[in-house]
Amino acid sequence: MNAQEGQTETTQVQHPLRVAIIGGGGHVGLPFGLALCDCGHTVTLVDLNEAQLDTIRSGQMPFQEINADQLLPRVLESGRLHCSTSFTALSEQDVIIVTIGTPVDEYLDPSLRAFDQVMEDVFQHCRPGQLLIIRSTVFPGVTQRLGRLVAERDLQIDVSYCPERIAQGRALLELTQLPQLVSGCTPQAAQRAASFFSDFGQEVIELSPVEAELGxxxxxxxxxxxxxxxxxxxxxxxxxxxxxxxxxxxxxxxxxxxxxxxxxxxxxxxxxxxxxxxxxxxxxxxxxxxxxxxxxxxxxxxxxxxxxxxxxxxxxxxxxxxxxxxxxxxxxxxxxxxxxxxxxxxxxxxxxxxxxxxxxxxxxxxxxxxxxxxxxxxxxxxxxxxxxxxxxxxxxxxxxxxxxxxx
CATH class of the missing domain: 3.40.50.720 (NAD(P)-binding Rossmann-like Domain)
Incomplete structure (x- = not known):
């Protein structure tokens, strides 16, 4: 994206993928999904907020985001953007991206219950060979813990942690400007995450999962x-x-x-x-x-x-x-x-x-x-x-x- 508001610069990927974004109707997931569609990927926004998805389907943004009012109708018309409240769509995807919020509890400690529940739903519908990218902010150690669960259950998916660092309201301007931090629970997961964001047009900095979480x-x-x-x-x-x-x-x-x-x-x-x-x-x-x-x-x-x-x-x-x-x-x-x-x-x-x-x-x-x-x-x-x-x-x-x- 061009740094000047109102101007965009699209990078077209050579190998389009099918991507699901969990929490796709939110401030992190929706702009990311629009940008991925605009560069050639097919994206399914998975969100339990049906009213939010209905607004998106109608071509209207549910919140303010620079350049999104023009981009959303365009990607809907292209047929690359889909919306769903069901996790069953996950089995059809190449990449699953998690962008749900991770709140703190009444003691201001990390509350992982909602995150764990979402991941259980993901595990029920994923298939071998998929790349799972966590973009939610998580407590240090959560990604490696998730990787151990995947290995114990022999799910045969690659788990990576790639935090978002955009300013709310300026996501479409910053997504292809800012370097992307990537990590993986295995070398293969890290390599696949780096390739995904590189093809998307981003400079990549590789870290270990805990380094990316702390970053x-x-x-x-x-x-x-x-x-x-x-x-x-x-x-x-x-x-x-x-x-x-x-x-x-x-x-x-x-x-x-x-x-x-x-x-x-x-x-x-x-x-x-x-x-x-x-x-x-x-x-x-x-x-x-x-x-x-x-x-x-x-x-x-x-x-x-x-x-x-x-x-x-x-x-x-x-x-x-x-x-x-x-x-x-x-x-x-x-x-x-x-x-x-x-x-x-x-x-x-x-x-x-x-x-x-x-x-x-x-x-x-x-x-x-x-x-x-x-x-x-x-x-x-x-x-x-x-x-x-x-x-x-x-x-x-x-x-x-x-x-x-x-x-």
Whole structure:
């Protein structure tokens, strides 16, 4: 894919395969399936969400993804994209790809029950000679454990772990740009996975399964901890009544050693916190930075409200939250800290109003209403619609999005 939005560059594979993607209606599986179809493979999206599949069959994307609105109708018309709620279709495939989410439990430990159940269903319908690719984020050791089960049952399939590393909403732009980490429980599995992604047009980096598992967890944990550093600095600047954005601009301007310094803001979403906690679990507290990062990032909404209370009697005020997605220009509310902010504000304010141009909710109001009826506004997500927002109301913008100075 071309780096410029709206442009795509398709790689046509020489040997088309039949591919099934489990969790194929989701944010990881669906864009991957579209890209595979576009380069010549035949793809079956296997997902238990029938309503989601019906939306896909109609040619409509169930969520926002750059370039997907144009690509989905094209691959449907080609006849290469199919949808199914049944695992029986797996026996007809050459490659099975698993993209289901792997949640953490109430103790923030990895919850493997759902993953194990899916894999049992896969084993019931797979056939010898298939390549099984796990793209879900898993706890270190899960892939090798899966390989042992396959060997014990003499299923004669090749098991590989190839984590996805795309940014949600930009998958089709990044799938053929980013190097692909591949691994296998056997040398043959690793070689087949490398060949699959190479034919797809990706540069391949081969690792052992545990190295690939750790590589994915390291990536998301690094980002989460990076955000925590910036949020901690933001809180310190606030206590000194200093302008964090001015400091940020000053110390990053033409100073390459600060290129990795993230901006402050809500660090939410379905992956960063979860993956950091997976890495910390069962590791004898070796990742104490992870627990500290969670305390900082998850504590930011409460910190904002406490700062507001110093200068305002919130009990008689209406506060409006602009943006409820977990990040800017995104329609996904999962693990968005805007909802935690709303919960904290509900205990302190007369009324809390929310708006979002991408998320349809009966609880939300229009941007016009929230501007008219709120006494204070708080930016919850950096949607482009808010960048040039004109308001006479106090606006709390932790991200520095609306007044951003670029180095």
């Amino acid at each position: 994915k967890l390291f990536t998301n944990s690094y980002r989460y901890i990076n955000f925590a550093i910036s949020n901690q600095f933001y809180m310190l600047a606030q206590r000194y009544e200093a302008d964090f954005d001015r400091i940020y601009h000053a110390i990053t301007y033409k100073y390459p050693r600060m290129n990795g310094f993230a901006r402050a803001g809500f660090a939410g979403g379905p992956c960063l916190l979860k993956d950091t906690m997976q890495l910390a679990s069962f590791n004898h507290n070796l990742l104490t930075l992870g627990q500290t990062a969670m305390a900082v990032n998850e504590g930011l909404p409460g910190f904002i409200v406490e700062r507001l209370k110093k200068n305002h009697d919130l009990t008689g005020l209406t506060v409006g939250i602009l943006g409820m997605g977990f990040k800017g220009n995104c329609d996904d509310p999962r693990s968005s800290l805007s909802y935690k902010l709303r919960k904290v504000l509900t205990l302190e304010c007369r009324r809390v109003l929310c708006t979002d141009p991408f998320i349809d909710s009966s609880d939300f109001v229009s941007l016009e209403t929230i501007q008219q009826e709120s006494d204070i506004l708080i930016l919850g997500a950096c949607h482009d619609e808010y960048r040039s927002l004109q308001t006479t109301k106090p606006l709390i913008d932790v991200f520095g999005f609306t007044t951003r100075q670029e180095p």
